[in-house]
Amino acid sequence: MKRTLIASTFVCLSTLAASTAVAxxxxxxxxxxVVGHLADRFGEARQSIGLASGNRIVxxxxxxxxxTWTLTMTTPxxxxCIIGxxxxxxxxxxxxxxAGQPT
Incomplete structure (x- = not known):
């Protein structure tokens, strides 16, 4: 369930940013x-991954x-591209x- 929330949030954010960022x-x-730069300069490693529209990987x-954090999108x-x-x-x-359960 935890991964589902993170992945869902991740894909929603990436879809919003995708149209202008890829351009x-x-x-x-x-x-x-890009991955080497993020590791070498900021010590960042991949935390999550998702598939966006147009077969783009976020x-x-x-x-x-x-x-520090970085959001990337890879085109087919x-x-x-760094999008955030x-x-x-x-x-x-x-x-x-x-869904349908009391919080």
Whole structure:
């Protein structure tokens, strides 16, 4: 259930940002280059992954030590773009209440 909430939130956020972010090529490169940069410069590792419309892969990278986070989207042609980044990331252990159940 925890993963479902994180994945659902992740995909919703990525869909909102996707249309304008993919058009911006300044923050795009090969996936290996982007992932290496996030690991080397910020100590970030992949925390979650989801599939967005248009067969685009959305990934959340973060560092528990520094609290930095980065949201990326990889297009079917292999281009990976940074579509969001920030600070104060933390893992949340919220449980999802099934639909129709009292909270």
């Amino acid at each position: 911006q090529t300044a923050n795009c490169s090969t996936r290996d280059h 990934e959340m990278f973060a560092s528990p030590e520094t609290g 042609d292999g281009r990976t 980044a920030g600070q104060a990331w933390e893992r949340v252990e919220d449980e999802v209440t099934p």
